[in-house]
Amino acid sequence: MAAQNVLYDAIVIGAGIQGCFTAYHLAKHRKRVLLLEQFFLPHSRGSSHGQTRIIRKAYPEDFYVHMMDESYQLWAQLEQEVGTQLHRHTGLLLLGMAGNPELKAMQATLSSHGLDHQYFSSEELKQHFPNIRVTKGEVGLLDKSGGVLYADKALRALQDVLCQLGGMVCDGEKVLDIKPGLPVTVTTTSRSYQAKNLIITAGPWTNRLLRPLGIELPLQTLRINVCYWREMVPGSYGASQSFPCFLELGLTPHHIYGLPSREYPGLMKICYHHGDAVDPEERDCPTALTDIQDVQILCHFVRTHLPGLKPEPDILEHCMYTNTPDRHFVLDRHPKYDNIVIGAGFSGHGFKLSPVVGKILCELSMKLTPSYDLTPFRISRFPGLGKAHL
Template identity: 60%
Template sequence: MALSSSSRVYDCIVVGAGIQGSFTAYHLAKNQKRTLLLEQFPLPHSRGSSHGQTRIIRRAYAEDFYTNMMDESYQLWADLERESGIKLYRKTGLLVIAPSGNEEFESICKNMEQKKIPWERFTKDQLMAKYPEFILNPEDVVCCDNNGGVLYADKALRSVQEQFQRMGGVIQDGQKVKNIKPGQVVTVTTTSDIYEAKNIVITAGPWAQKVLSPIGLELPLKTLRINVCYWKEKIPGSPGLLQNFPAFLGVNLNGEEHEVYGLPCQEYPGLIKICFHGGNEADPEERELQTKPPQIPDIQILCNFISKYLPGLHPKPAVIEQCMYTNTPDSNFILDYHPLYKNIVIGSGFSGHGFKLSPLVGKILSELSMGKEPAYDLTPFRITRFKTQSASL
């Protein structure tokens, strides 16, 4: 494991080959940076936050900074489709359903109107005429982000990694990071080798805190175990349920302080993917272990939602799988430098809504590592917004 002449020193090492790290490495390689992408598990794998067939893409955000970022994200997804020759995005429209007067709903509508995003409001009758599978409460309101839809997640991850390698990037999988030694040249020790780089970007997903703590940074990250649920039609072949099903986001319905989302399913023929946005805290090393009763009865909440809003589906999930989210207290990302080491950049806390923005997140993280000024105001993503940070060794 001997190092190295200067010729073996990478311009950048990216730790974590999920969608955020893979896009970061891709953009670095596009800028002719000698880049190593490290992954602790053999690729492909399903232990983090980037696996599975589908994710939602939307401009419908209450926060205007995300709405602003999505224009370039859509363009970068189109660039990857063109480069790879693989279809990665399917336009279905995205419905937002909420009780009348809901502040988040009104902010979403305001943002789409101000940004001149193609969108429309539906009355209850209009929605049920177009999507008869939905049954709404009398007080519910609906809008549609017309260009919302579905990203093909596994294909996207594979495509961006392949493009990175075609540009000369190096992927080393099955190598868990054991130690990071800061310095003008950063030394990264894995289970199998030692590497050096002028800069590193840490995009370690659910393992972020385990990687960051030894280099003096404690962030208020919470790792959640997510139940990914798939639902079956009561009457197979019902009109609309599978052929014309949109992506959707249900906000604070039935007086509950939570969100439910759904999208047409690619994973299992004849099933629809509908999930609770959130989950119960879990150690990523023990993802499959149910060591204590769940604090949030997420599956029961989903069963209740299905019974009320989508009665054409069986109210019990046909398939339940697991995924991991890494959440921040405000559900906004972390895109920033380490407070002590400006050649260590951190991308974390994507809080279950980062996949759609990953092409742009990767671009921003690559720019930070190259010392460039991103085109976006990163104030919402700074580490300094957390009072609990610790950066002393």
């Protein structure tokens, strides 16, 4: 139980993967840190739950490729610390039509960074991945570093390590009020806390905390349908058959991605990288499966590309993305209060980068020089939101 009269070095609001890694890095720096979570842990109401996420180095942007190099190192370090496997290597197969600009950009960044990858023509794709039906003109690019992260296990591991390092985790405490200043005061449904610094990593609830602090970020919360598809022959799309994660580019307005069967026996996870705008409090309102446009897009994709799967999902779950207009993160200090740091807008691709994101948010709160150029992540890139104090 956190003591009410303690002055913390930092309070982190939101115990998703970004908040957990931020608190972890602060504790590593011997800071007295409190991690607050509005729901009782573990929970499935945010963006970090579920068993798996894709990890990859293939990105069109150089700055993400650069960040992923350290991210892999930090994931391995956490694995070693907790003695638990948090990552499985599978490779990531990028699929797209020959000449697809995003595919070409990923190939260029992998090449320029000297990362191991392999290009497949349409005929080579058919030979190497016979359980994928290739569209005419479709080619492939294998990011050999790609694989699967065990999301739920990673969250538990971080929370355990944080407590071992002396940090505090208080769940089931919704933040009701933030009073800026030195110290900053955070009032929850249970009590009030004070800290020298505050880091907000509240996912879809970010703007609810920021509005009373005089700023609103251009964030859109989307409900994502997480779909699982049954193998007609059990194991045919599993890791034992060396089937990789995949990312389909360009066939639909948004990416389609998939992971080898593991979470549910005989089921493969395939999702559409987009969803419907939703209030995070109403995420679980029921929707008829036949009315969900993205599921119909996935049904068509599975029918045409993955003939070894049944073309309707067996299981449908929900997750949330919090998207920025450019799909890049917000990693910055509040424009007015420099002891309030914001990590937001991870746009459905932040999990793999969370070790480095947490390090950056830790550095910002400690007034250290950030390890990376934060130009792509500054609040000031959004018109009308002013220049951030970095």
